Amino acid sequence: MIDSEAFRLLFEEIEAATRDLSECKVLIDLSDSACRIECAEIQGLMARLSLNGWPLNNKVAFVSASDIADYHRLFFLRTELAAHHLAVGVFRNSKVAIDWLAGIV
Numbered sequence: 717m718i719d720s721e722a723f724r725l726l727f728e729e730i731e732a733a734t735r736d737l738s739e740c741k742v743l744i745d746l747s748d749s750a751c752r753i754e755c756a757e758i759q760g761l762m763a764r765l766s767l768n769g770w771p772l773n774n775k776v777a778f779v780s781a782s783d784i785a786d787y788h789r790l791f792f793l794r795t796e797l798a799a800h801h802l803a804v805g806v807f808r809n810s811k812v813a814i815d816w817l818a819g820i821v
């Protein structure tokens with residue numbers, strides 16, 4: 717199960733791991749996870765995230781669980797992150813996510 721705090725920690729780890737990399741592509745496969753974050757919590761999460769050090773040329777692809785509600789939550793998170801000029805995609809299929817990261821689609 718992944719909640720608001722887990723997402724915060726995840727983004728901190730991604731930022732730290734990719735800080736010195738250019739055009740890094742990150743695949744986050746949540747297909748076997750339950751996303752337990754509501755839209756109101758996502759806005760609170762965004763307020764707690766420090767995205768100042770986030771490498772702007774990096775791309776992150778989320779693969780959601782099959783539950784449509786999880787996909788919608790991740791898509792809302794993606795929309796909030798995109799508003800901060802981050803390249804983030806949400807997919808229901810890992811192959812499509814990988815193609816997106818590679819610039820094939």
